[in-house]
Amino acid sequence: MAFASFILFALLLLQVFIYQSSFLFNFTSKWTALENDHKTVVTPKPKEDQDGHPSLDPSLNVFFKVTDLHIGKTMPIYFASDRDSTPTRLLSRSEADSIPFSSSKLPYLLEFFSFSNTSPQARAMETTLKQCELKPTGGEVKFCVTSLESMLDMTRHFFGTVKPKVLTTKILSSNHTLFQNYTFVERPLEMHASKVVACHTMAYPYLVYYCHGHKGHLTRVFKIALFGENKERVEAAAVCHMDTSTWDGDHVAFRVLGGHPGSSPVCHVLPVDNVVWFA
Numbered sequence: 560m561a562f563a564s565f566i567l568f569a570l571l572l573l574q575v576f577i578y579q580s581s582f583l584f585n586f587t588s589k590w591t592a593l594e595n596d597h598k599t600v601v602t603p604k605p606k607e608d609q610d611g612h613p614s615l616d617p618s619l620n621v622f623f624k625v626t627d628l629h630i631g632k633t634m635p636i637y638f639a640s641d642r643d644s645t646p647t648r649l650l651s652r653s654e655a656d657s658i659p660f661s662s663s664k665l666p667y668l669l670e671f672f673s674f675s676n677t678s679p680q681a682r683a684m685e686t687t688l689k690q691c692e693l694k695p696t697g698g699e700v701k702f703c704v705t706s707l708e709s710m711l712d713m714t715r716h717f718f719g720t721v722k723p724k725v726l727t728t729k730i731l732s733s734n735h736t737l738f739q740n741y742t743f744v745e746r747p748l749e750m751h752a753s754k755v756v757a758c759h760t761m762a763y764p765y766l767v768y769y770c771h772g773h774k775g776h777l778t779r780v781f782k783i784a785l786f787g788e789n790k791e792r793v794e795a796a797a798v799c800h801m802d803t804s805t806w807d808g809d810h811v812a813f814r815v816l817g818g819h820p821g822s823s824p825v826c827h828v829l830p831v832d833n834v835v836w837f838a
């Protein structure tokens with residue numbers, strides 16, 4: 560019962576960015592920036608400059624080293640906050656259950672949402688559905704949720720009787736700049752976390768979270784306070800993956816930070832509205 564009431568409290572926080580007024584999102588007007596959507600978990604292929612060196616997309620500036628986590632550190636960070644191209648609310652379970660969520664139903668879904676099958680939206684939906692259908696490997700949990708109720712059920716199932724806490728990334732100023740230098744203005748606060756589930760928003764006509772996590776001390780969770788060059792304040796969740804030995808050698812994090820699978824921990828900030836549950 561305590562867990563249930565805690566969850567309700569956590570949801571009040573989530574409700575700040577989830578509004579419940581209309582059933583489906585106005586896709587056509589809001590879904591214009593999908594070509595630039597970097598929220599999918601699938602690793603983007605880096606572009607190359609004339610000399611054949613990878614030229615890094617600013618949006619890849621979310622990775623950093625565990626040794627960067629100290630007060631006074633300044634680094635460029637990209638905080639995706641494309642509320643115009645991302646749906647901002649979760650459906651209720653009955654709404655979500657009324658729409659199939661399977662790559663085998665893609666033709667039906669494209670018709671349902673009125674997207675041509677060559678549109679960027681169609682490609683994004685296919686990528687999201689495929690990502691959600693990947694099976695977890697080696698002690699990991701992976702799941703996608705399309706409603707608040709299913710996020711809570713899955714989270715409760717993972718944490719059992721332990722009450723998880725939740726952190727999210729919030730822009731505290733109205734003049735947000737996507738990419739700029741930020742300084743750590745407070746000592747990064749490490750959270751005690753022996754079980755962690757991070758949930759990332761995915762490109763889809765309604766809000767879909769891809770959640771993944773595991774038990775054990777493989778992930779460290781931090782709450783960080785940042786101050787932008789334009790004086791903007793951000794309170795962010797950051798996670799450090801302490802063991803990258805099972806990662807793909809092509810993972811963008813290694814292009815950004817150097818190194819290779821297993822060589823050193825990889826940290827990253829969570830984009831706005833992403834959520835990390837931990838206990």
Ligand SMILES: *[C@@H]1O[C@H](CO)[C@@H](O)[C@H](O)[C@H]1NC(C)=O
Nearest residue numbers: 581583584585586587588589
């Ligand atoms: C959806 O957005 C378009 C373009 O901004 C607008 O013309 C239309 O009225 C909107 N539809 C709804 C149902 O809000």
Ligand SMILES: *[C@@H]1O[C@H](CO)[C@@H](O)[C@H](O)[C@H]1NC(C)=O
Nearest residue numbers: 731732733734789790791792
């Ligand atoms: C951004 O907003 C903060 C307050 O939230 C203000 O102090 C700062 O001057 C603003 N920066 C610009 C460039 O407008």
Ligand SMILES: *[C@@H]1O[C@H](CO)[C@@H](O)[C@H](O)[C@H]1NC(C)=O
Nearest residue numbers: 634635636738739740741788
């Ligand atoms: C961050 O600061 C460095 C050093 O002043 C500068 O070279 C770089 O262009 C800045 N990056 C951004 C994204 O503003």
